[in-house]
Amino acid sequence: MPLVTTTEMFKKAYDGGYAVGAFNVNNMEIVQGITEAAAELRSPVILQVSKGARAYANHAYLMKMVEAAVELNPEVPIALHLDHGDSFELCKSCIDGGFTSVMIDMSSKSFEENIAITRQVVEYAHAHGVVVEAELGTLEGVEDEVVVEAGQASYTRPEEVEEFVTRTGCDSLAIAIGTSHGAYKFRPEQCTRNEKGILVPPPLRFDVLEEVTKRLPGFPIVLHGSSSVPQEFVQMVNQYGGNMPDAIGIPEEQLRKAATSAVCKINIDSDIRLAMTAQIRKHLFENPSHFDPRQYLKPARQAVKDMVAHKIVNVLGSNDRI
Numbered sequence: 641m642p643l644v645t646t647t648e649m650f651k652k653a654y655d656g657g658y659a660v661g662a663f664n665v666n667n668m669e670i671v672q673g674i675t676e677a678a679a680e681l682r683s684p685v686i687l688q689v690s691k692g693a694r695a696y697a698n699h700a701y702l703m704k705m706v707e708a709a710v711e712l713n714p715e716v717p718i719a720l721h722l723d724h725g726d727s728f729e730l731c732k733s734c735i736d737g738g739f740t741s742v743m744i745d746m747s748s749k750s751f752e753e754n755i756a757i758t759r760q761v762v763e764y765a766h767a768h769g770v771v772v773e774a775e776l777g778t779l780e781g782v783e784d785e786v787v788v789e790a791g792q793a794s795y796t797r798p799e800e801v802e803e804f805v806t807r808t809g810c811d812s813l814a815i816a817i818g819t820s821h822g823a824y825k826f827r828p829e830q831c832t833r834n835e836k837g838i839l840v841p842p843p844l845r846f847d848v849l850e851e852v853t854k855r856l857p858g859f860p861i862v863l864h865g866s867s868s869v870p871q872e873f874v875q876m877v878n879q880y881g882g883n884m885p886d887a888i889g890i891p892e893e894q895l896r897k898a899a900t901s902a903v904c905k906i907n908i909d910s911d912i913r914l915a916m917t918a919q920i921r922k923h924l925f926e927n928p929s930h931f932d933p934r935q936y937l938k939p940a941r942q943a944v945k946d947m948v949a950h951k952i953v954n955v956l957g958s959n960d961r962i
């Protein structure tokens with residue numbers, strides 16, 4: 641099948657009590673690793689591209705690689721989504737360039753400004769058969785060009801969501817309930833430590849999610865910044881020459897719980913980066929004579945595939961849904 645929008649995907653995910661993974665793509669090995677995992681596990685999947693990925697790889701390369709993945713995995717529903725569009729022009733460029741979904745993130749602006757620009761994107765997108773994700777509330781952390789300082793983030797205010805969705809016409813809504821971008825989601829002083837000395841972050845605000853769901857019955861909710869930063873990969877990075885002290889993510893069991901609710905899309909990027917980098921570091925450390933990129937990119941691609949497969953089965957619950 642050709643690239644699809646997320647409309648059908650989200651309806652099935654909402655009714656089925658699971659979520660679809662949205663994984664960021666930046667190069668060929670990542671595209672291959674994600675889509676091979678999705679195909680083997682019979683899971684729908686969202687490939688998403690940030691402004692930074694477009695700057696790194698070029699729109700045309702990303703588009704052609706995704707087209708190749710679609711051609712090679714005809715049974716898998718694949719959506720191509722712009723992550724954190726920061727202007728109408730960027731969204732328009734992706735819509736014109738073949739994306740099936742875009743995010744317009746005006747969450748750092750005033751409520752009225754967020755509505756006005758989101759509405760403008762929705763009108764253009766819908767006229768071209770493309771769906772739109774918007775955001776209310778802000779997440780802490782760093783993701784490509786999006787930087788929100790600690791303390792500047794705010795939870796979504798449930799009392800705003802009905803008016804926002806009605807006035808913008810957006811198709812899904814990213815909310816802030818305590819997830820965060822990057823591999824350093826919380827400062828150590830925001831956390832407790834378990835008996836092994838590993839940081840334990842504050843729990844997600846499921847009360848906010850429940851209140852939003854009550855006000856928007858049947859409406860797909862999106863969680864950004866939902867990597868778990870598995871400690872075995874952090875340790876692998878540190879063991880083979882890296883330095884990632886106190887990297888921390890969202891515990892997978894909390895995301896699993898979110899996936900069974902109105903949350904239909906869960907964004908995972910840092911865990912893929914971490915798995916890939918840990919594997920490359922290990923490979924080069926153990927094989928100091930290797931200089932053919934295929935020698936370390938092949939296991940790196942496998943690490944992406946394994947991580948995505950783990951998320952599909954253990955966090956999203958989207959396996960065997962096609």
Ligand SMILES: [Zn+2]
Binds near residue numbers: 783821
């Ligand atoms: Zn995000």
